[in-house]
Amino acid sequence: MSKGDTQFALVLHPLLSRREVKAAKLRAVRKKRESFVRLGRYAMGPDDLWQQSLVFLSSTTPAQCCQAIFLLAAGGVLAVAVMPRDARTLLVNYGARKAQTSPADAPAKNVSDRGRLLSLIDMITSWTQVPHSWFGAFYVVSLACSVFWLAQYLGDGAVLRFIASRQAAAQQPSATSGQVVLGWLMMFLQGARRVFEHLTIIKPSKSTMWVVHWLLGLLFYLSISVSVWVEGSDDAQSLMKMGVAVPTFLFAWVNQYRCHKHLAGLKKYSLPEGGMFDHYICPHYTCECLLYLSMAIATAPRGVWCNRTLMCALIFVAVNLGVTASGTRKWYAEKFGIGPVANRWNMIPLVF
Numbered sequence: 001m002s003k004g005d006t007q008f009a010l011v012l013h014p015l016l017s018r019r020e021v022k023a024a025k026l027r028a029v030r031k032k033r034e035s036f037v038r039l040g041r042y043a044m045g046p047d048d049l050w051q052q053s054l055v056f057l058s059s060t061t062p063a064q065c066c067q068a069i070f071l072l073a074a075g076g077v078l079a080v081a082v083m084p085r086d087a088r089t090l091l092v093n094y095g096a097r098k099a100q101t102s103p104a105d106a107p108a109k110n111v112s113d114r115g116r117l118l119s120l121i122d123m124i125t126s127w128t129q130v131p132h133s134w135f136g137a138f139y140v141v142s143l144a145c146s147v148f149w150l151a152q153y154l155g156d157g158a159v160l161r162f163i164a165s166r167q168a169a170a171q172q173p174s175a176t177s178g179q180v181v182l183g184w185l186m187m188f189l190q191g192a193r194r195v196f197e198h199l200t201i202i203k204p205s206k207s208t209m210w211v212v213h214w215l216l217g218l219l220f221y222l223s224i225s226v227s228v229w230v231e232g233s234d235d236a237q238s239l240m241k242m243g244v245a246v247p248t249f250l251f252a253w254v255n256q257y258r259c260h261k262h263l264a265g266l267k268k269y270s271l272p273e274g275g276m277f278d279h280y281i282c283p284h285y286t287c288e289c290l291l292y293l294s295m296a297i298a299t300a301p302r303g304v305w306c307n308r309t310l311m312c313a314l315i316f317v318a319v320n321l322g323v324t325a326s327g328t329r330k331w332y333a334e335k336f337g338i339g340p341v342a343n344r345w346n347m348i349p350l351v352f
Contacts, residue, residue, distance in 0.1 A: 070312035142191035145225030183228035245298035256287035
């Protein structure tokens with residue numbers, strides 16, 4: 001067995017031995033071989049399709065599961081973004097944009113004008129609102145997950161052992177101890193800072209959001225806590241990657257805090273100015289994207305410059321926050337005029 005095939009076991013030592021990695025690989029190969037034999041013997045009926053689906057799911061790696069979650073979530077956000085305006089307003093707007101929705105954007109209240117589907121969406125979203133302050137749960141969950149995975153790593157945990165063996169069986173490049181620790185530390189610092197911000201500088205708000213937004217956020221942070229260590233690198237480029245990733249992370253980490261502190265000090269529903277806000281509508285979203293980009297670089301597999309799982313997470317973050325930034329720009333333009341925001345990028349310089 002090659003060095004690359006056994007690297008994950010060495011990283012998580014003594015969680016996995018070479019023998020355990022080899023056994024996991026043999027089980028995966030045996031399952032695939034048995035599925036191909038069954039396919040060659042007879043035509044597939046409904047039961048066979050179900051069995052093959054189970055075989056496919058059983059052969060899916062933890063990294064692929066995380067990638068699927070991020071990409072499906074991003075697709076869902078894009079689907080909502082292209083819906084008719086009335087439906088999109090009900091599903092997407094929250095916080096200041098929900099509280100200050102203009103009459104032109106507000107969905108019509110007359111049932112005959114709205115149609116049954118829109119009325120149903122309105123009813124469902126009205127009944128399933130949660131306080132916007134529940135955003136704080138995201139960062140508590142993120143921090144708790146970081147502590148949990150650290151405890152699993154130090155205590156020979158069964159959950160970490162199971163995920164590691166599933167990933168090792170895929171015969172894909174895996175992680176060195178240095179990059180596992182770096183990815184974990186980045187996520188821990190981000191979660192800790194966001195908890196600190198929520199407790200000290202974020203002002204209480206009476207606004208609400210749709211519970212699906214909240215559940216999607218929880219799913220994201222649960223998945224990202226695995227994604228930061230489930231892939232990695234074992235090549236000579238790792239130091240170069242860290243040399244790019246660490247300064248990028250620190251820049252984004254510090255400036256996102258500055259942006260959040262600046263926003264918390266503004267008069268309610270006023271236009272932020274100064275610093276990065278002179279160039280971006282939502283610079284804190286720019287920093288969020290940079291944070292996950294730096295993590296993707298820091299934990300990239302050998303031979304490539306980005307961790308695929310975290311790049312999928314970045315796609316979701318960029319799509320989700322991009323839709324929100326676009327709505328924020330529109331709201332600023334309606335409230336303060338086009339002039340003050342005309343020369344600002346929404347989130348990504350030279351692109352969006």
